[in-house]
Amino acid sequence: MAFRAVGILCFLALACASGQVPDTPSAPDESAVLGAVPVPPKVVPRVLDLATPENTKITVSLGRQRACLLVCGEVAIEAPVSSGQRRARTPAGNYEITEKATTHLSGQHGDFIDAKGRVVRNGVSTRTDPAPSGTAFRPVALQYYMKLNADGLALHAGRLPGYPASDVSVRLPADIAPLIYQRVKVGTPVVIEE
Known part of the structure; x- marks a missing residue:
């Protein structure tokens, strides 16, 4: 992995030195992001300490796979995310939080289980996966859930x-989600951009 990163840096340095700047896609595809080294979350305590549900806003960059909690326009938290994949992309737009729950049982994602509670198929979507005969749907529990639309x-x-x-x-890191959840309310604006 280190050799790959060094190789990429050398390529970029040579390209820039020669006056040729490599094309950068507006939104990276999965393969481009997959090879990237994830940037860890950044928390700015002096800004986070000022956060109240009345002065916060969340922004999500789909291209960068990052989310920010803003307090009066200043970054309090910046963290990596995992947004919707190609077949179920996260839609860009202006939203607001319409519901909050520390634990929410998904109506769409979970496992198909048999009569004894054994998992027959895991990680299913009720939108796309038909239930095998004789099974029931067991929803997955989503932690620090902040609903944006129906x-x-x-x-x-x-x-x-x-x-x-x-x-x-949009999935958030497990250690960052509660920090954001505690500082927002129903009605907090959320901007998702490409």
Whole structure:
């Protein structure tokens, strides 16, 4: 991995020195993001200490796979995210939080289980995966859930593989999600941009 990073840096340095600037896509595809080294979350305590549900705003950059909690326009938290994958992209737009729950049972994602509670198929979507005969749906619990619309768009804690892997929603790091959740309210603006 270190050799790959050094190689990329050398290529960029040579390209810039020769006056040729490599093209940069407006929104990286999964393969480009997959090879990237994730930038860890950044918390600015002096700004975060000033946060109240009345003075906060959340921004999400789909291209950078980053989210920010802003306090009076200043960055209090910047963290990596995992947004919707190609088949279920996270829609850009202006939203506001319409519902909050520390634990929310998903109506769309979970496992199919048999009568004894054993998992028959895990990680399913009720939108795309038919239930095998004799099974029931067991929803996954989403932690620090902040709903943005009726179509399944929400912010919540989840797995961050380093590229867009969610099904519409925006996943936040497990240690950052509660920090954001505690400082927003129903009505807090959320801007999602390409």
